[in-house]
Amino acid sequence: MSDLKLHHNRVAKHISSLPKSGIRDFFDLVNSMDNVISLGIGEPDFIAPWHIREATIYALERGHTSYTSNLGLLSLREEICNYLDKNYNLDFSADSECIVTVGVSEALDLILRAIINPGDEIIYHEPCYVSYESEIRMAHGIPVVVETKEEYDFSLYPDDLRTKITPKTKAIILNFPCNPTGATLSDDQLKEIAQIAIENDLIVITDEIYSELTYDGEHTSIATLPEMKDRTVFLHGFSKAYAMTGFRIGYACGPEDLIDAMMKIHQYSMLCASILAQEAALEALINGETEMLKMKDEYCERRNVIVKGLNEIGLKCFKPKGAFYVFPNITSTGLTSVEFATQLLNKKQVAVVPGTAFGQCGEGFVRCAYAASIDDIKIALKKIQEFCDELK
Ligand SMILES: Cc1ncc(COP(=O)(O)O)c(C=O)c1O
The missing domain is CATH 3.90.1150.10 (Aspartate Aminotransferase, domain 1)
Structure with missing residues (x-):
C-alpha cells in the first residue's frame, strides 16, 4: 500500500x-x-454475415481509419432514414434527426443525459433489460417501475402505466419486443400508451432493437402514431437482427432539439462511432436483408x-x-x-x-x-x- x-x-x-x-x-x-x-x-449465436465482414475488411484496405462527422457518415444516416421509411413508415431527416451511436447502449445513455434534470422521474417496465435502472440513476434521474405481468403475457397495461405518472414524470422507456420476456404490444395498447404520453406531455424513448425479430404480425413503432413523432426518440441498432454485437453500432432518430442535445454529449464524450463499424452497418442496410x-x-x-x-x-x-x-x-x-x-x-x-x-x-x-x-x-x-x- x-x-x-x-x-x-x-x-x-x-x-x-x-x-x-x-x-x-x-x-x-x-x-x-x-x-x-x-x-x-x-x-x-450467429456470426455477422460474411458480406458485412468483407465490407469491413475492404473499408480497412481502402484506408478508412479516420474519424467521421460527429453525427456519423452521411451515407449511413441517409440509408438509416431510407430503411426506416421503407420498413417502419417513419420519416426522419438524415441531416438533423438522426445520430449514429456506439450501440443502442450509447444512444440510451445520451437521451437520458440529454433530458434529465436531477430528480426527474423516468418510468420503465419491468422485468426489463438490465441497463435501464442504472442508466437513469447515472443521469441523476429517479427510476420508476411499472410491472408487467404474466397473466397479460408481460405486455404493458396502459392503466398500470397511468398509476405511475406524477408531476415529476419526464419520460417513459418502452422496449417491445421485450428483453427478457419476448412480449409485444397490441395496437390498442400502443394507442393508449401514446394517448397517455400526449395527455401528460411525456417524452417516449422506444428501444426497438428487436423489432426485425417479430415473428407473428407486423411490428409497429409508437413513433408512427398521430402526434407521437415530435415526442418520441426511436433507438435501434445492428446488434441483434444482423448479429453485429461486437461492432458496437446503433442509432437514434427523433425530434431535432433532442437529437441536437444528444449530439452535444456525444461529440464531447464519444466523438463518433468507429468508421469501420459504420461501414459495416451501411453494408448491412444495403445488402443484408x-x-x-x-x-x-x-x-x-x-x-x-x-x-x-x-x-x-x-x-x-x-x-x-x-x-x-x-x-x-x-x-x-x-x-x-x-x-x-x-x-x-x-x-x-x-x-x-x-x-x-x-x-x-x-x-x-x-x-x-x-x-x-x-x-x-x-x-x-x-x-x-x-x-x-x-x-x-
Ligand atoms: C433491450 C436492449 N436494448 C439495448 C441493448 C444493447 O444493445 P447494443 O448492443 O446496441 O448496445 C440490448 C442488449 O442486450 C437489449 O437487450
Missing part, C-alpha cells in the same frame, strides 16, 4: 450505490465451467421448439411474438429463480438467467435465450426435464 493519502469516498455516491448486473456474476460462474449449454446470453431474414426464420423455428418443450415439462410460458427469449414460470419446482438457475447449471450444465436479474418482479421466472442451435436447445430441454423430474 502506498503512503499516498487517498481521497475518501473517491467514487461518486450515485455510482457507488449502483448494483452490479446480476447477469455478470452468473456468467462468471458459467465461464468457469466446461461443456455448458448456454441459453443464457442475450446475443445471437436476405441473411437477416434467414436468421429470423431460424429463430422462429427455435422459438416454436423451446416454447412447446418447456410447456410439456410443466414450465409454463406463453409464446412470445418477438426477440429471442422465453420467460418460463418455474414456481412449480418450489425453487426461487436463483436456486433454479444455479442448481440447473451445477447439476445439468445448462445455463439460464434468473428472472430477478431483470427486476424483483422477475422472481419465479428464468430467461432462456433461444440464440442457440436447435440441437443444443433440444439437449437443453431434455436436461431441464431430467432436472425437474429429479426434484419431484
Whole structure:
C-alpha cells in the first residue's frame, strides 16, 4: 500500500450505490465451467454475415481509419432514414434527426443525459433489460417501475402505466419486443400508451432493437402514431437482427432539439462511432436483408421448439411474438429463480438467467435465450426435464 493519502469516498455516491448486473456474476460462474449449454446470453449465436465482414475488411484496405462527422457518415444516416421509411413508415431527416451511436447502449445513455434534470422521474417496465435502472440513476434521474405481468403475457397495461405518472414524470422507456420476456404490444395498447404520453406531455424513448425479430404480425413503432413523432426518440441498432454485437453500432432518430442535445454529449464524450463499424452497418442496410431474414426464420423455428418443450415439462410460458427469449414460470419446482438457475447449471450444465436479474418482479421466472442451435436447445430441454423430474 502506498503512503499516498487517498481521497475518501473517491467514487461518486450515485455510482457507488449502483448494483452490479446480476447477469455478470452468473456468467462468471458459467465461464468457469466446461461443456455448458448456454441459453443464457442475450446475443445471437450467429456470426455477422460474411458480406458485412468483407465490407469491413475492404473499408480497412481502402484506408478508412479516420474519424467521421460527429453525427456519423452521411451515407449511413441517409440509408438509416431510407430503411426506416421503407420498413417502419417513419420519416426522419438524415441531416438533423438522426445520430449514429456506439450501440443502442450509447444512444440510451445520451437521451437520458440529454433530458434529465436531477430528480426527474423516468418510468420503465419491468422485468426489463438490465441497463435501464442504472442508466437513469447515472443521469441523476429517479427510476420508476411499472410491472408487467404474466397473466397479460408481460405486455404493458396502459392503466398500470397511468398509476405511475406524477408531476415529476419526464419520460417513459418502452422496449417491445421485450428483453427478457419476448412480449409485444397490441395496437390498442400502443394507442393508449401514446394517448397517455400526449395527455401528460411525456417524452417516449422506444428501444426497438428487436423489432426485425417479430415473428407473428407486423411490428409497429409508437413513433408512427398521430402526434407521437415530435415526442418520441426511436433507438435501434445492428446488434441483434444482423448479429453485429461486437461492432458496437446503433442509432437514434427523433425530434431535432433532442437529437441536437444528444449530439452535444456525444461529440464531447464519444466523438463518433468507429468508421469501420459504420461501414459495416451501411453494408448491412444495403445488402443484408436476405441473411437477416434467414436468421429470423431460424429463430422462429427455435422459438416454436423451446416454447412447446418447456410447456410439456410443466414450465409454463406463453409464446412470445418477438426477440429471442422465453420467460418460463418455474414456481412449480418450489425453487426461487436463483436456486433454479444455479442448481440447473451445477447439476445439468445448462445455463439460464434468473428472472430477478431483470427486476424483483422477475422472481419465479428464468430467461432462456433461444440464440442457440436447435440441437443444443433440444439437449437443453431434455436436461431441464431430467432436472425437474429429479426434484419431484
Ligand atoms: C433491450 C436492449 N436494448 C439495448 C441493448 C444493447 O444493445 P447494443 O448492443 O446496441 O448496445 C440490448 C442488449 O442486450 C437489449 O437487450
